[in-house]
Amino acid sequence: xxxxxxxxxxxxxxxxxxxxxxxxxxxxxxxxxxxxxxxxxxxxxxxxxxxxxxxxxxxxxxxxxxxxxxxxxxxxxxxxxxxxxxxxxxxxxxxxxxxxxxxxxxxxxxxxxxxxxxxxxxxxxxxxxxxxxxxxxxxxxxxxxxxxxxxxxxxxxxxxxxxxxxxxxxxxxxxxxxxxxxxxxxxxxxxxxxxxxxxxx
Amino acid sequence: xxxxxxxxxxxxxxxxxxxxxxxxxxxxxxxxxxxxxxxxxxxxxxxxxxxxxxxxxxxxxxxxxxxxxxxxxxxxxxxxxxxxxxxxxxxxxxxxxxxxxxxxxxxxxxxxxxxxxxxxxxxxxxxxxxxxxxxxxxxxxxxxxxxxxxxxxxxxxxxxxxxxxxxxxxxxxxxxxxxxxxxxxxxxxxxxxxxxxxxxxxxxx
Numbered sequence: 001x002x003x004x005x006x007x008x009x010x011x012x013x014x015x016x017x018x019x020x021x022x023x024x025x026x027x028x029x030x031x032x033x034x035x036x037x038x039x040x041x042x043x044x045x046x047x048x049x050x051x052x053x054x055x056x057x058x059x060x061x062x063x064x065x066x067x068x069x070x071x072x073x074x075x076x077x078x079x080x081x082x083x084x085x086x087x088x089x090x091x092x093x094x095x096x097x098x099x100x101x102x103x104x105x106x107x108x109x110x111x112x113x114x115x116x117x118x119x120x121x122x123x124x125x126x127x128x129x130x131x132x133x134x135x136x137x138x139x140x141x142x143x144x145x146x147x148x149x150x151x152x153x154x155x156x157x158x159x160x161x162x163x164x165x166x167x168x169x170x171x172x173x174x175x176x177x178x179x180x181x182x183x184x185x186x187x188x189x190x191x192x193x194x195x196x197x198x199x200x201x
Numbered sequence: 202x203x204x205x206x207x208x209x210x211x212x213x214x215x216x217x218x219x220x221x222x223x224x225x226x227x228x229x230x231x232x233x234x235x236x237x238x239x240x241x242x243x244x245x246x247x248x249x250x251x252x253x254x255x256x257x258x259x260x261x262x263x264x265x266x267x268x269x270x271x272x273x274x275x276x277x278x279x280x281x282x283x284x285x286x287x288x289x290x291x292x293x294x295x296x297x298x299x300x301x302x303x304x305x306x307x308x309x310x311x312x313x314x315x316x317x318x319x320x321x322x323x324x325x326x327x328x329x330x331x332x333x334x335x336x337x338x339x340x341x342x343x344x345x346x347x348x349x350x351x352x353x354x355x356x357x358x359x360x361x362x363x364x365x366x367x368x369x370x371x372x373x374x375x376x377x378x379x380x381x382x383x384x385x386x387x388x389x390x391x392x393x394x395x396x397x398x399x400x401x402x403x404x405x406x
Contacts, residue, residue: 012298014271018230020295021237021278024287035240040232043225087249089354092375107209107339109253110269119235121223125269128217131208134341135384137391144219154391156380158209160337161373161396162249163353190221 049118051082052166053187057180059093060171069093073166077116084115090163091116094155096194101152102167103141103194105133106159113164117192124193134158144195167194174200202307202333203340205261210341210384231270238277247280250363254335255279258303279303307333309364312371313400319374323349326405327376327397335363338401341383342376346405350394351375358400371399 012020025032055077059066069076073091074084084091091113094102106112110125123129133140137154141147148154157165169191175183190196208214226232241247247255255276256264264272279302281287292300310332319325327342337359353373361368373396380388 009293010298012293012296012300014274015230016296016298017274017278017292017300018233018237020292020300021274021281021287022233023295024281024291025237025241028286030240030244030286032237032240035243036233036236039236039239043232043235087356089356092351107341108206108337109256119225121225122227122269123217123219123223126218127208127265128214131211131214132217134391134393135210135212135380135387136389137380138389140217143216145221155377155394156391157375157394158339159396160339161353161359161398162356163373163375163396188221195219196221 043119047115047119049187049189049192050184051077051080051115052113052117052189052192053184054080054180055082055116055166056168056187056192057184059168060183061180066168069168070095073164082116084113084164087162088113088115088164092157092163092165093168094157094165094194095168096170096197098170099152100155101141101146101148101194101197102155102157102165103133103137104157104159104165104167105130107131107134108158108160111159111162111164112193113166116164117166118189120193121189141195144190146196166192169194169196169198172198172200202257202336203331204257205259205264206257207340209339210388226270231268234270234274234277238273241277241281246284246286248357248362250335250357250359251280252276253337253359254306254363255283255303257335258306260301260304263301275301275303306364309334309361309366311361311366311368312358316371316399317402317404319349319352319399319402319404321349321351324405325349325374325376325397325402328401328403330401332360334360336360337396337398339395342378342395342397345378345383347376347378347382347395349374350377353396356398358398360400373398374402376402 355370
C-alpha cells in the first residue's frame with residue numbers, strides 16, 4: 001500500500017499561499033481581510049514619495065525648517081502631518097551638495113523610511129542593488145544614469161537598524177521664487193534615495 | 202547568522218534593473234502580503250526582528266529565487282506556524298500544495314557587557330562575533346575599524362528581540378568606514394555608513 005503521506009506534492013502558487021494565510025487568519029477572527037483593505041490603501045495611496053517631496057520643498061524654502069529637519073528628521077516631518085511607524089525611532093536626513101552625493105540602501109533586507117519617501121521600488125529590493133551599491137557605488141550609479149564627476153564624494157548609508165535615512169537633494173538652479181507645491185513636483189523618489197540628481201527645469 | 206541575506210559586497214551580481222518609474226508592487230497579491238505582515242506585527246503576533254530573522258532562515262536557494270514579497274510571505278507564514286496561530290498542515294491544505302517555510306531558529310543572546318559609550322569622532326572596532334541566531338551586523342564590517350558620526354535613540358537589541366530573550370534597549374551608532382578598508386584592493390572609493398548596535402562595538406586605538 002502506498003504511503004500517501006509521502007506522495008510528492010506540487011508547491012502551491014504564491015497566490016494560493018497568500019489566500020491560505022489570509023483565510024486562516026480570518027477564520028480565527030483576526031481581521032485579515034479588513035487589514036488588507038485598510039493597509040493596502042495606505043501602502044498604495046498614502047505611503048508615497050509625494051510626502052517626502054513636500055518635506056524637501058519645505059526645506060528648500062524655509063531655512064529654519066531645514067535646520068530642524070537636519071537636527072531631528074522625525075520631529076520635523078511631523079510638522080507636515082507625516083507619521084512614521086513606532087519602530088522607526090530616528091530619521092536622519094542627509095544633505096547632498098555639489099561635492100557630496102549621499103545614497104541609501106539596505107543590504108540585509110530592504111528597509112526604508114517608507115511612510116515618508118514611499119515604499120521602495122523593485123530595484124531597491126533586488127539582490128543586485130543590495131549587494132553592489134556598497135562596494136562599487138560609482139559604477140552602480142553610472143549604470144542607473146547618474147554619472148558623477150570624480151570630485152564628488154559618495155557616501156553610502158546602509159540601513160541596518162531601525163534608524164531611517166532620506167536624502168535631501170540639491171535644489172535645481174532656475175527655480176528661484178517658485179512656490180512650494182511647484183518645487184515639490186520636481187522631487188523624485190530616486191533623488192530621495194540618492195541615485196539621481198534633480199535637473200534644472 | 203551568516204545567512205544568504207547578508208548580501209552587502211557579495212560579487213557576481215549583474216546590473217540593477219533600474220527604471221525611473223519602477224513601482225513598489227506588481228501584483229495584487231504583493232499588496233496583500235505587505236498588508237498581512239504589517240497587520241500581524243500590529244496585532245503583536247511577532248515583532249520586526251522576529252520577522253526579519255524568519256526571512257533570513259529561508260533555504261538559501263529559495264531566498265535567492267523568491268521575489269521580495271514571496272520572502273515576506275514565507276517569513277510571515279513561518280512565524281504564524283511557530284507561534285501556534287496556525288499549523289503547517291492547515292496552511293498546506295488551504296493552499297492545496299506544499300507551503301515552503303523557513304528553517305527553525307537557533308537560540309539568541311542578550312546585550313554585551315559592559316558596553317562602551319561613544320561620541321562622534323571616536324574610532325571604533327566592530328566585533329568579530331558570529332552567532333547562530335539573529336544579528337543586524339553585515340558581515341562586510343566584521344572586525345573593521347571606522348569613525349562614529351551619529352547616535353540613535355535606544356532600540357530593542359536584535360540578537361535578543363528576535364528570540365524572546367530579555368535585554369536592554371541600546372543605541373546604534375552610525376559608523377563611517379572607507380570602502381577601501383572594507384574590501385582592500387577591490388572596492389571603488391566611497392564612504393560607507395552603517396548603523397551598528399552598541400554591543401557590536403569596542404573602542405579602537
